[in-house]
Amino acid sequence: MTFGIVVFPGSNCDHDVYWGLKKELGQNVRFIWHRQRDLEGSDVVVLPGGFAHGDYLRAGAIARFSPIMESVVEHARQGRPVIGICNGFQILTEIGLLPGALLRNESLRFAHGLVRLAVQRTDTMFTRQFLLGQIIEMPIAHGQGRYYAPPQILEELEAAKQVLFRYCDVCGQAASEANPNGSTNAIAGLCNAQGNVIGMMPHPERRMNQRLGGIDGQLLFLSVAQSVSGL
Amino acid sequence: MKPNPPVTLSLAQQHGLSEEEYNRILAILGRVPTYPELGVFSVMWSEHCCYKNSIAHLKTLPRKGPRTLVEAGEENAGLVDIGHGLAVAFKIESHNHPCAVEPYQGAATGVGGIMRDIFTMGARPIASLDSLHFGPLDNARNRFLMDGVVRGVGDYGNCLGIPTVAGETIFHDGYSTNPIVNCMAVGVVKKDRIASATAEGEGNTVIIYGSRTGRDGIHGATFASEEISEESEAKRSSVQVGDPFAEKLLLEATLELVKSGVLVGVQDMGAAGITCSSAEMAARGKSGISINLDNVPLREKHMSAYEILLSESQERMLAVVYQGRIEEAEAILDRWEILHERIGSVTNDGKMRVSFQGSEVCDIPAWELALGGGAPVYHREARRPAILDEYNDADLTPYRLDRNWNVALSQLLASPNICDKGFITGQYDSTVRTNTVLGPGGDAALLWIKETTLGLAMTTDCNPRFVYLNPRRGTALAVAEAARNVSCTGAEPIAITNCLNFGNPYKPESFYFFQEAVAGMGEACRILGTPVTGGNVSFYNESEETSILPTPVIGMIGLMEDVDHAVRSHFQKEGDVVILLGKTKADLGGSEYLWHLYDVLAGDAPELDLELEKRTQFVLRKAINSGWVRSAHDCSEGGLAVALAECCLLDPEHPIGSKINIKPGNLTVADLLFAESASRIIISCPAELKDEILNLAEFMEVPAEIIGEVGGDRLVIADWIDLSVNELIHIYYQALPNYFHNIAIAQ
Numbered sequence: 014m015t016f017g018i019v020v021f022p023g024s025n026c027d028h029d030v031y032w033g034l035k036k037e038l039g040q041n042v043r044f045i046w047h048r049q050r051d052l053e054g055s056d057v058v059v060l061p062g063g064f065a066h067g068d069y070l071r072a073g074a075i076a077r078f079s080p081i082m083e084s085v086v087e088h089a090r091q092g093r094p095v096i097g098i099c100n101g102f103q104i105l106t107e108i109g110l111l112p113g114a115l116l117r118n119e120s121l122r123f124a125h126g127l128v129r130l131a132v133q134r135t136d137t138m139f140t141r142q143f144l145l146g147q148i149i150e151m152p153i154a155h156g157q158g159r160y161y162a163p164p165q166i167l168e169e170l171e172a173a174k175q176v177l178f179r180y181c182d183v184c185g186q187a188a189s190e191a192n193p194n195g196s197t198n199a200i201a202g203l204c205n206a207q208g209n210v211i212g213m214m215p216h217p218e219r220r221m222n223q224r225l226g227g228i229d230g231q232l233l234f235l236s237v238a239q240s241v242s243g244l
Numbered sequence: 245m246k247p248n249p250p251v252t253l254s255l256a257q258q259h260g261l262s263e264e265e266y267n268r269i270l271a272i273l274g275r276v277p278t279y280p281e282l283g284v285f286s287v288m289w290s291e292h293c294c295y296k297n298s299i300a301h302l303k304t305l306p307r308k309g310p311r312t313l314v315e316a317g318e319e320n321a322g323l324v325d326i327g328h329g330l331a332v333a334f335k336i337e338s339h340n341h342p343c344a345v346e347p348y349q350g351a352a353t354g355v356g357g358i359m360r361d362i363f364t365m366g367a368r369p370i371a372s373l374d375s376l377h378f379g380p381l382d383n384a385r386n387r388f389l390m391d392g393v394v395r396g397v398g399d400y401g402n403c404l405g406i407p408t409v410a411g412e413t414i415f416h417d418g419y420s421t422n423p424i425v426n427c428m429a430v431g432v433v434k435k436d437r438i439a440s441a442t443a444e445g446e447g448n449t450v451i452i453y454g455s456r457t458g459r460d461g462i463h464g465a466t467f468a469s470e471e472i473s474e475e476s477e478a479k480r481s482s483v484q485v486g487d488p489f490a491e492k493l494l495l496e497a498t499l500e501l502v503k504s505g506v507l508v509g510v511q512d513m514g515a516a517g518i519t520c521s522s523a524e525m526a527a528r529g530k531s532g533i534s535i536n537l538d539n540v541p542l543r544e545k546h547m548s549a550y551e552i553l554l555s556e557s558q559e560r561m562l563a564v565v566y567q568g569r570i571e572e573a574e575a576i577l578d579r580w581e582i583l584h585e586r587i588g589s590v591t592n593d594g595k596m597r598v599s600f601q602g603s604e605v606c607d608i609p610a611w612e613l614a615l616g617g618g619a620p621v622y623h624r625e626a627r628r629p630a631i632l633d634e635y636n637d638a639d640l641t642p643y644r645l646d647r648n649w650n651v652a653l654s655q656l657l658a659s660p661n662i663c664d665k666g667f668i669t670g671q672y673d674s675t676v677r678t679n680t681v682l683g684p685g686g687d688a689a690l691l692w693i694k695e696t697t698l699g700l701a702m703t704t705d706c707n708p709r710f711v712y713l714n715p716r717r718g719t720a721l722a723v724a725e726a727a728r729n730v731s732c733t734g735a736e737p738i739a740i741t742n743c744l745n746f747g748n749p750y751k752p753e754s755f756y757f758f759q760e761a762v763a764g765m766g767e768a769c770r771i772l773g774t775p776v777t778g779g780n781v782s783f784y785n786e787s788e789e790t791s792i793l794p795t796p797v798i799g800m801i802g803l804m805e806d807v808d809h810a811v812r813s814h815f816q817k818e819g820d821v822v823i824l825l826g827k828t829k830a831d832l833g834g835s836e837y838l839w840h841l842y843d844v845l846a847g848d849a850p851e852l853d854l855e856l857e858k859r860t861q862f863v864l865r866k867a868i869n870s871g872w873v874r875s876a877h878d879c880s881e882g883g884l885a886v887a888l889a890e891c892c893l894l895d896p897e898h899p900i901g902s903k904i905n906i907k908p909g910n911l912t913v914a915d916l917l918f919a920e921s922a923s924r925i926i927i928s929c930p931a932e933l934k935d936e937i938l939n940l941a942e943f944m945e946v947p948a949e950i951i952g953e954v955g956g957d958r959l960v961i962a963d964w965i966d967l968s969v970n971e972l973i974h975i976y977y978q979a980l981p982n983y984f985h986n987i988a989i990a991q
Contacts, residue, residue, distance in 0.1 A: 022489075022492065022493055022496075022580065022581065023403070023489050023492050025403075025404065025405020025492070025676060025677075026405070026676060028677070029676065029677060029678045032678060032694065033678070036694075062676075063405060064402075064403045064488070064489060064492075066489065067403070067487070067488070067489025067490075068403075068489075069489070122395070122670075122671050123395075123398050123399065123402055123671045123672075123673070124670060124671070125402075125669075125670055125671070125672060125673045125674060125675070126670055152675045154402065154673040154675065154676060156399075156402075183897075216675075218678065219675050219676075219678050221678070222678070224681060224692060224807065224808060225675075225678055225679075225680065225681065225692070226675075
C-alpha cells in the first residue's frame, strides 16, 4: 500500500510526514504535486501542514481549488482514507469533506506547544491501535486552530461520535487550561460520518521518534496502514 | 517620472556621502556621476554594505579554523564542515532600524533576509534564532514594539516552515527607542552542492527571479546608517514588506536550481537590492556585469532607474546561469510559479553597466563599489569614557548587606531578564522539520541531523551590561557564555557568527566600545577555538534621548557526534548528586541582582580566565559524552541561586526540589548566591558516578565540588533560602505575561 502526500507550494510539513512514514514506519510514500490530477495509486491521502498558498486570506481557502483536490474528494467519496493535519484539516473543512471550521485561536496569537489528547474512539480506521481513553502527547503549531461548528452540527457530530481526539489535562479531562486555542468541546480531531476522513490540528508526524520526544503519532499511521492492508 | 536632479556635492551629502567620498567618486569615474550612479555609490559605500568604519577591526578577528570552508566576508554566510559530507551555513544579522519604526514587517523581513543568505549558499535552512532587546514593558510603546517584533519573527518563520529554536530577550531602558532585533539562521548543505555568490564567464546570462520590484525600501541601507530621530518615522517607506509564502517558493526553487547545476552563482537581494547583488557578484568573480533595467518586472509604473536600482523589495534573487542552460533554469522557476526575467549578462570588462530606456545610466568599475575593493576604509577615533572608571570603582558594599534572601530570589525569578520566555517562544513553531531534540527554554537548542547521529547545538548570547562596564571582557564573556551554553548540551563549540550593535561610530566614546568589543571577541575566540565565520555590524543605534547598551550578540554553533548523549538543563532524578563546576567569586558587578533589586548598573564585569573556561567546558563535555551526567545548566544571569531554581523548575510538569549546602568562605551571602562569576556549571549525576566527574575535574585542574542533592519539593540553600518549587514555578512562568499585560507585581 502507498501513502500519497499532497504538496502545495506552501506545505511545510510534507517532508516531516514523508520521513516519519518512510524511515520510521517503512511505508511506501510518494509526493503528489497539487497541480496534478492523478493520485498515482495512493491508498491513503495525506494533506500535510503548512500554509498552502500563503493563507493570507483564510487558511485553506485557496487550496481547495487546486486541481488535485477533485481527486481527493473522489477518493474520499469512495470511502478511502484521507488524513488532514493542521493546514490539511483546514483545507478539508474548507472543501466540505469535514464539518465545521477552524477559526483564529482564542488568544489571537500563533500557538506552539505540546498538548495532551484523550482518544475518544478506537473503532475507526485511524485509531484502532490506540487504547480507549488513552492520553497521548503531540505538538500543535497553528494560528487558526479553534474548532467551531454551529450548535446543530455540533450536536450531530457528537451524537455520531465523530470526535476522535479531545484536548485534555493530565487526568484525561477536557479542562479549559488544557484547551490551547478555545476549540468548541475541546475538539482536536474528528472524522466524517463515514469515518474515512480525519482532520486534526496536532501533528502526529512530529511524534514518530523517541529522540524527538515520543512515538504517539506512529499509532495513527499504523492504524490506517493496518486498516488498508486488511490485517 | 520626475527628471533626475543635477548631481552636486550637496546632493551627495544628502545621500550620506562625505565630501572626501564624493571627490573619490569624481576621481574614479573621471566625471560627475549620474543620479543613479550617485545612488549606487551612496548605498554601496554605506556602513551597512561596506563596513567602512568597522572592517579594519573586524579583520583582526580569527577567521580560520580546521572546519571553516569559506572565510568571513567571502560569501553570504559562514560555512563549516561537520563531517559526513555535510557543511553548516549560518549567520546573524540585525534589523534594528526597521523594527524601530515598523516592528512587525521589520522583524519579518529580518528573518526573510537572513534565510536568503543561507539558501543562496545552497543550504537548506533548518533553524532560526532571535536575539531581541527592548525597553521596559511598563511603557506602552515598548509593548507595541515587542508584540510586533515577536509576531513578525513568528509569522515569517512559521509560514516558511523553519523552526525558531533559540534566542534571548533582554530588557533595558537603553533599548526604548532603539530595539535590537538580531535574527540568525542555520542551514545544512551537502559539500558538493555549495553555491557561490559569484558572476563569472563572459556571456553567461543574468536573471532576476522572485517578487516584482517596487518602491519599497528605497534607501534602507542608508537609513540603517543614521541615528533614529523624528524624521525616521517619515522614512517608514524605507521598511520593506515581507511575503513568507513567496520566500518559501524562492527557497525551494533556489535549492532545485543549485542541485540541477545550471547556476554559476546566485545572490539574494537584501540591502541595496539589484545594485548590491550585481556589484558584489561581479566583484567576487572579478568580472563585469551588464544589466538592462527595462526587463526588471516592476510592481509600479513609471519607476526611474534610480528607484529600480535601489529598491529593497523583498523575496528577490539574482542568478547567473550557464550559457545553454537557461531554458532548464526557467523551467524550474516556472514549476514553482516564480516570476523570472533575463536582465543581463556577465562581461569581462570589470564594470557594472546599467542601461535603461535606451541610455546607459551606470558605468562603474564593480570592484570600486565593493567591500574589500575600492570601498572606503576608515580608522575611527576611540576614547574611553571617563564615567567607566567611576562605574568600575563604585563601592558595592551597601548592596552586599544581609536581607531576606527568599524574597530576593523570588524577585529575581520574576525579573523580565530571567523569567520564562514562553509567552514569546510559544508563538514560534520550534518543532517543524522534526529535528528539534532540545528547543527553547534550555541553555542551547539541539537539532538532530537526520541520516547521521550528529547533533547540532546553537545559541545566541550577550550580556550587554557586562559589555557596557567592560567592553573587552564583557564581549569575551559573551563568547564564553555562548560556548558554555552549547557545551551544556554536550556539544563542542565549533564556530561563531556575530552581530555588533553599537552607537554612532563617529563619536569616539561610542566607538571605544566597538573597538574594545571586537578585541575581546577575538581573544576569546582564539582561545576557545571558535573562529568567526561572519557577522554583521549595526551602528547608529541611538537617538537624541537614549543610546543602547553596546550589544555584541554572539551566535554560536556546536557539534556532537552522538545526539543521544545530549542532556537537559534541569534536574532529572531524586537522589542525584549536585556538583558545581567552577568557583563563585565576589563578582556582583553588572549583575541582575544589582540591576533588578537596586536599579544599579555598576562595578566591573566578572573576571574571566579563558584557559580555565576552556578546561571547564572540556570536563563538562567529556562527562556528558561519557554518560556520567544527568543534567547540566550554565550559571549566569542571577547567579547560583537563580541557576539552582531553574534546575528545579525548568520542567514545570515534573518539578523537583533540591537541598544545597554551601559555605560562604570569604564571600558575602549576596555574592555567594547572586554573583555572576563566569565558568560555572551546575550538573547533576547519579551518586555512583560523582567520583568519575570529580576525578576528571581534578585532573584538568577545574574546581568542582559537591554542593547538594536532588529531591523533595523545595529548594533549600543552606540557611538562606527555603521555598517550595511550586511557588517558584508560579513566579517564573507568570512574570512575562504579567509584565506584558502590565499587571503590577507585588514586590
